[in-house]
Amino acid sequence: MTDITTPGSNTRLCHVGHDPLAWHGFVNPPVVRGSTVFFPDAETLRTDNQKYTYGTHGTPTTDALCEAIDRLEGAAGTVLVPSGLAAVTLPLLTFLSAGDHVLITDSVYGPTRRFANDVLVRMGIAVEYYDPRIGGGIAALFREETRVVFMESPGSNTFEVQDVPAIAAAAKARGIVTMIDNCWATPLFFRPLDHGVDIVIHAATKYFGGHSDVLMGTISANEATWKRLYRGHMVFGLCVSSDDAWLVLRGLRTMGRRLEVQQATTLEIARWLAGRAEVAQVFHPALESDPGHALWRRDFSGSSSLFSFALRPGFDPARFLNALRIFAMGYSYGGFESLAVQVNLRDRVFRRPEFDQPIIRLQIGLEDVGDLIVDLDQALAAAGDL
Template sequence: MAKRDYSNTGVNTRLAHIGNDPHDFHGFVNPPVVHASTVLFPNAETALGRVVKAKYVYGTHGTPTTEALGNAIDALEGSAGTILVPSGLAAVTVPLLGFLSAGDHILIVDSVYGPTRRFADTMLTRLGIEVQYYDPLVGGGIAKLMKPNTKVVFTESPGSVTFEIQDIPAIVEAAHAGGAIVMMDNTWATPLYFKALDHGVDVTIHAATKYPGGHSDVLLGTVSANAACWERLHQAYLTLGVCAGPEQVYQVLRGLRTMGVRLERHQKSALDIARWLEKQPGVARVLHPGLESHPGHAIFKRDFSGSSGIFSIVLAGGGQTQANAFLNALEIFGIGYSWGGFESLAVPVVLTDRTVAKGPYEGAVIRLQIGLEDVEDLKADISRGLAAARG
């Protein structure tokens, strides 16, 4: 039976069918969960790879399970290849280690995910790499920050917890002119709402723990690269041996099948609540790029095809005491440091480690993950929190 090409179908059709062909495994819809370390070769020549190169050589190099998810991600990203690693943070650290050497300079957006900053400020600096943070709104002006030894520009849009929108095409143009590659943490939008490689990004990173997994029960990261960067990324992956387990890979592949319809729900609910919050007493600002009031909305509309379910609010005055009162009054929202799952979450935002993107903000900043619950119930819960913060 000829294999179907789903490249010209709708996104939910693609998500339902990409990655593996059921007829490769006796018609079973889902691929097998292959638990593997050792792979046996038919002869010594194949083992040495001198006559026939074996498709699979060892568990860390890939299995039919990892191949299925990798193929699916490549189909979404338009990438030359994808590696699967044990967490979203590993998806950040592996490419950075693969593309940077002692004496290199890296530019990192100041609104980056906190653990990425910690890795840069500790591991990268210890390895002799010069780390510099830049304003998320710099756009093409990043050309002025480039140095002869700048090898990587690391982006994240929207920015973590404060949701600044970066002008990715302008940054890409300046970075490439200066001889650097561009990496992007694209977890917020997923490749459904922002195809990073189509905008010139070289390496795109996702915490598949979030929307691809979708059920708050799995840790996984994916890193995809264009043709120019794929071989170096792949070699770093093989050298470091940071590979994902088969059960986690399978769970993310399963979650991927429903990611489109879940994201539609996350997007609709989050925008509804964000617009409602703009009118609520006790809220100074809503930091959601999908809102017309957001400073980066024009770039967002130009580059993104949708928004996900996470954004922040700024309370109208107060500090940690008011933030704590808001959070402690919530009954449906959990207090937890993740997102992308079915449940709504809220966490306080701390910006003390930033050097550029510090605000100012009118009051405490709180990040909200809007889950799959009924919107009216979530609004009632947020109202409880706002009343407690005002009190």
């Protein structure tokens, strides 16, 4: 018999973030729109001594989503921002100042690198990229002025799995704040705060929303960093609409079930591609052949819908993409639809031979797996028709 004091992930997703009896029994929370909030008297106005004071500081709808994310992450608090990239930039701007040094994984999301190079460097912050396979050896890169280590695991496009607990422990010993982009795994498959990380970042645009119809980011913090993160969020004036928060909360309810299907379909396709003569390498940490598989098995409880593969010489990536009929070409992931793009690794500091091959990134949606394999099969055939 299941112990209902420790419910499963799908049960939690169905019930976190809202108490129906607090809103007359309605299953979903109301969408509370508004900027101005009334105060009952001058004393309350002077002290801001009421739960809601202005729309940018939160509404019952946005609070419902924050509470749900807190429960899923095991966080002291969560803030909402207008996009996944904003979820990256806000904590970096909050915890870094001129003269500081930040270490960022070389496998980071491209727009994160662009922000670091274009904005942080201009602010007088020393940006250094590290090999995502460094593990606890990252301590050798620490300086007196190192303030933040920014991780992403698995890494964007090439899916290196980092030794997150080792990196977090090394940073904590020096009082360095650790942050991680955890979009790929979601809190269902990996909870970074449980492994010593301070701040967790998600593009709620992706699996949380799940339907490619909303833009949002979430940032969750542990007790040690929550007050400073919350203050930074208030200072920057970042907020989201209650309508968008409601959409993301609705998406959360089915995220577990969607991921179950997407995980199974993705693994079947990844294994099928690994056996194809046209494919040089598949980058997916849940495959036993992947260099990061042991770390993935140790720390993760599942895998999601995003991975990539390298075409062998003589196969044209443009012909492959143009031949696809079910897969569409488009950015983002985590939605119901399958997508394909060619990735660009020219900005990597730590080069590996496989980076010189054409690499295709796939997002696997909710279509039937047989149809997706047929589509990939005919596209691979077209890619070799030179």
